[in-house]
Amino acid sequence: MACQGNVSLIEILFIGGDDDAETAVRNALDPEAFEVSRVLTVAEANDLLSNERFDALIIDFDDASSGPGFDLAQLLGLFLFVPTVALMDQFASEMAVQLVQFGAQDTLVKAEIGNERLAVALQCGIGRAQMAHFDSLTGLPNRALLFDRLSHAINQSRRYENELAVLFIDLDRFKFVNDTMGHEVGDMVLKTVASRIRECLRDSDTVARLGGDEFIALVTNLDTAVSAATVADKIVEKVSQPIIVGSNIATVSPSIGIALFPEDGEEADELMRLSDAAMYQSKNAGGQNYQFYRPDLNTAALRRIGLGVALQRAIHNKEFTLYYQPQVDLRDGRVVGLEALVRWHHPERGLILPDQFIPLAEELGLMTPLGDLILDLACTQITSWQEQGLPVARVAVNLSAQQFNQNDLLEHVECSIKGHGLTTDLLEVELTESSIMQDPEFAARVLGRLSAAGVRVTIDDFGTGYSSLAYLKRFPLDALKIDRSFVRDVTHDPSDGAIVRTIIALAQHLGLDVVAEGVETLGQLEFLRANQCRYAQGFLFSPPVAGDEIYTVIDRLEREGTAQKTDEMRLEA
Numbered sequence: 323m324a325c326q327g328n329v330s331l332i333e334i335l336f337i338g339g340d341d342d343a344e345t346a347v348r349n350a351l352d353p354e355a356f357e358v359s360r361v362l363t364v365a366e367a368n369d370l371l372s373n374e375r376f377d378a379l380i381i382d383f384d385d386a387s388s389g390p391g392f393d394l395a396q397l398l399g400l401f402l403f404v405p406t407v408a409l410m411d412q413f414a415s416e417m418a419v420q421l422v423q424f425g426a427q428d429t430l431v432k433a434e435i436g437n438e439r440l441a442v443a444l445q446c447g448i449g450r451a452q453m454a455h456f457d458s459l460t461g462l463p464n465r466a467l468l469f470d471r472l473s474h475a476i477n478q479s480r481r482y483e484n485e486l487a488v489l490f491i492d493l494d495r496f497k498f499v500n501d502t503m504g505h506e507v508g509d510m511v512l513k514t515v516a517s518r519i520r521e522c523l524r525d526s527d528t529v530a531r532l533g534g535d536e537f538i539a540l541v542t543n544l545d546t547a548v549s550a551a552t553v554a555d556k557i558v559e560k561v562s563q564p565i566i567v568g569s570n571i572a573t574v575s576p577s578i579g580i581a582l583f584p585e586d587g588e589e590a591d592e593l594m595r596l597s598d599a600a601m602y603q604s605k606n607a608g609g610q611n612y613q614f615y616r617p618d619l620n621t622a623a624l625r626r627i628g629l630g631v632a633l634q635r636a637i638h639n640k641e642f643t644l645y646y647q648p649q650v651d652l653r654d655g656r657v658v659g660l661e662a663l664v665r666w667h668h669p670e671r672g673l674i675l676p677d678q679f680i681p682l683a684e685e686l687g688l689m690t691p692l693g694d695l696i697l698d699l700a701c702t703q704i705t706s707w708q709e710q711g712l713p714v715a716r717v718a719v720n721l722s723a724q725q726f727n728q729n730d731l732l733e734h735v736e737c738s739i740k741g742h743g744l745t746t747d748l749l750e751v752e753l754t755e756s757s758i759m760q761d762p763e764f765a766a767r768v769l770g771r772l773s774a775a776g777v778r779v780t781i782d783d784f785g786t787g788y789s790s791l792a793y794l795k796r797f798p799l800d801a802l803k804i805d806r807s808f809v810r811d812v813t814h815d816p817s818d819g820a821i822v823r824t825i826i827a828l829a830q831h832l833g834l835d836v837v838a839e840g841v842e843t844l845g846q847l848e849f850l851r852a853n854q855c856r857y858a859q860g861f862l863f864s865p866p867v868a869g870d871e872i873y874t875v876i877d878r879l880e881r882e883g884t885a886q887k888t889d890e891m892r893l894e895a
């Protein structure tokens with residue numbers, strides 16, 4: 323739409339017709355609401371529409387169809403996403419049906435131009451197109467309209483032998499903004515980003531929203547790849563500026579992947595796929611930058627993209643299961659808890675371990691739905707054990723930073739627990755230092771609510787993050803877990819030994835339990851016992867096993883613990 327003062331004009335392109343028809347059209351449309359341009363032939367319309375955007379088309383069908391190079395299917399199919407009103411000298415029902423089938427929004431007899439029918443037909447067509455082909459939040463073209471414009475731009479680039487660029491734009495840190503500041507702030511951030519990207523482009527270019535925090539910029543009529551890089555630079559600089567929404571200051575940045583026509587690909591689907599691959603390379607380089615597609619990216623990046631699509635499907639289809647690793651009391655071998663560890667049973671690739679899909683889930687913003695699924699699976703398993711009459715040990719589940727930063731985290735946890743008829747003392751949540759230190763004040767409030775609800779809270783991988791002791795003593799915690807990287811070399815690395823002893827002493831001073839993870843050798847076990855570490859887990863006791871196998875492991879560990887305790891008592895006697 324063009325602007326006249328503060329008023330947006332609806333821009334109309336009139337194709338064909340004689341001077342009398344043009345005059346009738348202009349007289350029928352309010353000049354304060356509509357701006358009419360005219361071309362005489364379909365070929366002229368094709369050229370003009372490749373560089374300019376119009377809100378609607380009016381086609382004098384009888385005149386245009388007799389002109390050179392006319393092809394109804396090509397014309398209406400090519401501009402399927404631009405609302406079109408076809409004018410005819412006389413109404414012919416068969417032709418009117420055909421026109422609508424090919425994409426016209428409405429058909430009018432020229433004698434009807436003088437009343438309000440034409441304006442109403444145009445406005446209704448624009449309204450329907452807006453709902454069908456534009457993103458409701460940002461007002462940008464959606465995926466369907468983008469592909470239409472991209473296909474058209476490719477045809478024009480072939481014809482005029484110039485280049486075009488597809489820029490795949492994904493926002494860094496948007497998930498954190500959405501989770502910590504709320505969806506209303508997140509929506510305003512997306513609208514601001516959309517506006518900023520649009521400001522970096524020409525009127526003839528297109529910016530579309532694919533969904534979530536993914537955008538596409540289509541830059542046409544390029545002389546060299548340098549022009550695409552210039553646009554990408556502008557977008558990086560503009561989008562990375564802080565966004566103020568009420569009392570909140572949000573900071574996001576774009577990771578951009580660029581694919582060029584015809585150098586990288588010659589089809590719309592191919593260019594989209596390759597720009598996506600290049601965007602992942604931008605992410606891997608730290609974000610807030612752009613990368614051009616390179617052939618060597620193809621195999622790894624495409625595999626990653628395929629795995630990402632499969633991961634979304636897997637969450638929907640619940641292709642995950644939990645394995646359980648026991649936590650053992652080092653005094654008597656009694657199993658005091660179980661850590662739930664997720665595994666992905668891919669229908670084709672088999673068992674996929676967390677280190678292969680958890681980083682991808684975090685990158686794609688899928689940790690919240692995956693975490694909710696893990697929580698539900700754990701509660702389902704506890705219920706199953708109860709129904710079998712087994713003595714249920716407390717189950718610990720890991721919460722990601724994305725989950726933790728949900729404003730309704732406690733509601734999700736309580737809903738899962740109560741939905742399965744369980745009590746909160748059967749569940750423990752594990753959080754990393756880094757996840758709670760992103761916003762310590764927010765963390766203190768959330769942890770307080772979890773603790774008040776009766777949910778046990780443990781800091782996982784302690785020692786690898788950057789916890790402030792001042793905050794640590796304020797957090798309502800129950801336990802610290804010593805990261806396996808310190809336990810691994812504790813018997814021969816004095817520094818690791820000192821760190822482990824310090825964490826144990828700190829936990830005892832704060833009145834917290836301490837659990838050593840990654841225990842694999844008798845030497846590590848003896849060191850932990852000698853330094854009053856009460857609890858441990860690791861392959862020395864048991865690897866993670868399926869839920870229907872864990873009680874066999876528990877029985878073995880507790881028999882071994884009883885036997886050891888008996889031997890120690892005999893020696894003391």
